[in-house]
Amino acid sequence: MQDKSKKEVIMDCAAKLFRKKGYKGTSMRDIAQEVGVEAASLYNHIQNKQQLLRESLMIIAHLFTKGMEDVNNTSLSDIAKFEELIRLHVRLSVKHTDKISIITSEWVHLNEPALSEYLQLRTAYEEKFKHIIKACIQDGSFKQVNTDIALFSTLSTLHWLYSWYSKNRDISPVELEYQMIHCLMDGLRIRA
Amino acid sequence: MQDKSKKEVIMDCAAKLFRKKGYKGTSMRDIAQEVGVEAASLYNHIQNKQQLLRESLMIIAHLFTKGMEDVNNTSLSDIAKFEELIRLHVRLSVKHTDKISIITSEWVHLNEPALSEYLQLRTAYEEKFKHIIKACIQDGSFKQVNTDIALFSTLSTLHWLYSWYSKNRDISPVELEYQMIHCLMDGLRIRA
DNA sequence: GTCTATAAGTCGATAGAC
DNA sequence: GTCTATCGACTTATAGAC
Numbered sequence: 001m002q003d004k005s006k007k008e009v010i011m012d013c014a015a016k017l018f019r020k021k022g023y024k025g026t027s028m029r030d031i032a033q034e035v036g037v038e039a040a041s042l043y044n045h046i047q048n049k050q051q052l053l054r055e056s057l058m059i060i061a062h063l064f065t066k067g068m069e070d071v072n073n074t075s076l077s078d079i080a081k082f083e084e085l086i087r088l089h090v091r092l093s094v095k096h097t098d099k100i101s102i103i104t105s106e107w108v109h110l111n112e113p114a115l116s117e118y119l120q121l122r123t124a125y126e127e128k129f130k131h132i133i134k135a136c137i138q139d140g141s142f143k144q145v146n147t148d149i150a151l152f153s154t155l156s157t158l159h160w161l162y163s164w165y166s167k168n169r170d171i172s173p174v175e176l177e178y179q180m181i182h183c184l185m186d187g188l189r190i191r192a
Numbered sequence: 193m194q195d196k197s198k199k200e201v202i203m204d205c206a207a208k209l210f211r212k213k214g215y216k217g218t219s220m221r222d223i224a225q226e227v228g229v230e231a232a233s234l235y236n237h238i239q240n241k242q243q244l245l246r247e248s249l250m251i252i253a254h255l256f257t258k259g260m261e262d263v264n265n266t267s268l269s270d271i272a273k274f275e276e277l278i279r280l281h282v283r284l285s286v287k288h289t290d291k292i293s294i295i296t297s298e299w300v301h302l303n304e305p306a307l308s309e310y311l312q313l314r315t316a317y318e319e320k321f322k323h324i325i326k327a328c329i330q331d332g333s334f335k336q337v338n339t340d341i342a343l344f345s346t347l348s349t350l351h352w353l354y355s356w357y358s359k360n361r362d363i364s365p366v367e368l369e370y371q372m373i374h375c376l377m378d379g380l381r382i383r384a
Numbered sequence: 385g386t387c388t389a390t391a392a393g394t395c396g397a398t399a400g401a402c
Numbered sequence: 403g404t405c406t407a408t409c410g411a412c413t414t415a416t417a418g419a420c
Contacts, residue, residue, distance in 0.1 A: 006403090024216035025301065028396060040398080041404050049396065079381070105297050109217060133380075142380045148360060149371045150380055156352040157345045164344045171338075179341045187379030188325070188334045188342055189271070198385090220414060232416080233386050241414065 007045045010035055014052040015098040023053055023102075023109040053106060054114045060103045061121045063092055068128050078135035079142070083181050085129065089158040090177045093165055100162040126151065154184055199237045202227055206244040207290040215245050215294075215301040245298060246306045252295045253313045255284055260320050270327035271334070275373050277321065281350040282369045285357055292354040318343065346376055 004012070013034040017026040028049055032039040046052060067088040071081050093100050107118055130151045136142035142150075157180070165176070196204070205226040209218040220241055224231040238244060259280040263273050285292050299310055322343045328334035334342075349372070357368070 020300075022214060022216055022300065024214055027394075029394090037403095038405060039396085040406080043397070044403055108212075108214065136380070141382060143378070143382055145375060145380060146363075146371050149356075149368075149375055152352070152356045153349045153372075153375050154380075156349045156356075159352070160344070160348040164341075164348075168340060176341075179338050180345070183337060183341055183345050183379075185379050185381040186335070187375075187377050188328070188337060188346075189377040190333060190335055219412080221412090229385095230387060231414085232388080235415070236385055 010042060010045055011052060011056060012098070015056050015102060018053065018056075018106055019098045019101040023106045050111055050114075053102065053109060054111075056099045056102050057107055057110065057118060058114070060092070060096060060099050061118055063096070064088070064125055065121055067092070068125055072128065077141075078132055078139055081132050082136055082185075085132070086154075086158065086181050086184065087177050089161060090173060090180060093158075093161040094173045094176075097162045097166060104159045104162070126155070129155070157184060197237075202234060202237055203244060203248060204290070207248050207294060210245065210248075210298055211290045211293040215298045242303055242306075245294065245301060246303075248291045248294050249299055249302065249310060250306070252284070252288060252291050253310055255288070256280070256317055257313055259284070260317055264320065269333075270324055270331055273324050274328055274377075277324070278346075278350065278373050278376065279369050281353060282365060282372060285350075285353040286365045286368075289354045289358060296351045296354070318347070321347070349376060 010031065014026070014031050017030055017034060020026075021030070028039045028042060031052070032042055035042070068085070071084045071088070074081070074084075076084065107115075107122075110118055130147055133142065133147050133150050133154075137144060137147070161176075161180070165171075171179075202223065206218070206223050209222055209226060212218075213222070220231045220234060223244070224234055227234070260277070263276045263280070266273070266276075268276065299307075302310055322339055325334065325339050325342050325346075329336060329339070353368075353372070357363075363371075
């Protein structure tokens with residue numbers, strides 16, 4: 001495996017600190033200390049602090065967008081697509097834990113025009129997710145639920161996977177995928 | 193209804209801004225502008241910025257703790273207690289939308305000893321919630337799910353109610369309670 | 385109780401030596 | 403490419419006039 005470039009090291013350290021203390025709560029001096037250099041040295045590899053937030057966020061946003069496209073390009077049934085999206089979230093949460101936390105809570109600190117670009121990607125993603133839920137209702141595999149609430153409830157759980165997974169690393173990703181699908185699709189109660 | 197004290201006005205303005213821009217992203221000048229005074233004037237009513245975060249957060253934490261006690265002091269069945277907790281979250285999210293957002297994402301900026309005090313309350317709350325889920329499994333009303341995942345999934349959805357409710361104020365709180373209970377307990381799929 | 389003025393510190397970012 | 407030194411803006415909070 002190729003060594004990380006210095007920029008990648010900086011991006012990873014920044015994501016780790018943004019997660020722990022937030023974007024505004026993390027100084028360039030904090031990031032420099034984590035990397036092991038002085039703050040001024042960071043600017044030989046990056047333009048500014050905002051770039052660290054923007055690039056981490058956009059990398060993840062495009063991974064979700066690409067994942068959604070891949071799922072929609074299959075000939076799977078709608079309910080199988082729904083399951084595949086849950087697996088996508090689990091996979092990305094396990095692999096990019098720190099950066100995922102940024103997309104969940106630090107996107108508000110994005111400057112324009114990156115903010116609008118990000119929100120457009122997110123809205124498009126959510127609309128496609130909702131479309132699949134609606135299709136599941138129409139083909140009779142899902143109940144006649146309020147689709148907005150179903151979407152919100154599903155995404156809330158998936159957005160916070162990263163925080164839960166950090167504290168429970170003993171469960172395997174495959175087992176986690178199975179449990180999440182079961183929990184979200186079938187609920188808790190025995191007799192519905 | 194009694195008029196709000198100046199301190200309450202400041203607390204509400206601060207909560208609103210903390211929600212929008214985060215604790216670290218909100219300056220005392222921002223809060224002062226929202227209140228309609230100069231920044232220095234705030235200090236006649238409050239001690240410091242940290243107090244604004246701490247008090248808002250503790251008010252909500254104690255409302256949840258009190259709500260959990262009330263539920264556990266009833267003679268309801270365990271599954272009815274679970275439903276009652278969902279109603280508690282919906283009720284508090286609707287009534288204290290801004291302050292709830294702080295407890296979800298800004299608690300990391302609490303200084304000690306308030307941070308430890310808050311985490312202790314939160315852990316105790318989660319343990320009691322988990323205990324009710326376990327009781328529901330034991331009495332046969334819930335499936336044999338992973339209780340940690342069931343707890344996490346339920347709380348994630350409930351924690352983000354406030355953000356969803358802000359954008360969908362057309363649904364009534366009572367209808368929202370019903371939909372949330374149905375969604376979390378019965379899932380989406382028709383045949384489990 | 386509100387204001388102006390300001391202290392004392394931290395922030396992101398740059399200049400220039402090496 | 404890293405460092406030291408520093409700029410200018412912004413931060414929380416206080417002092418003291420009114």
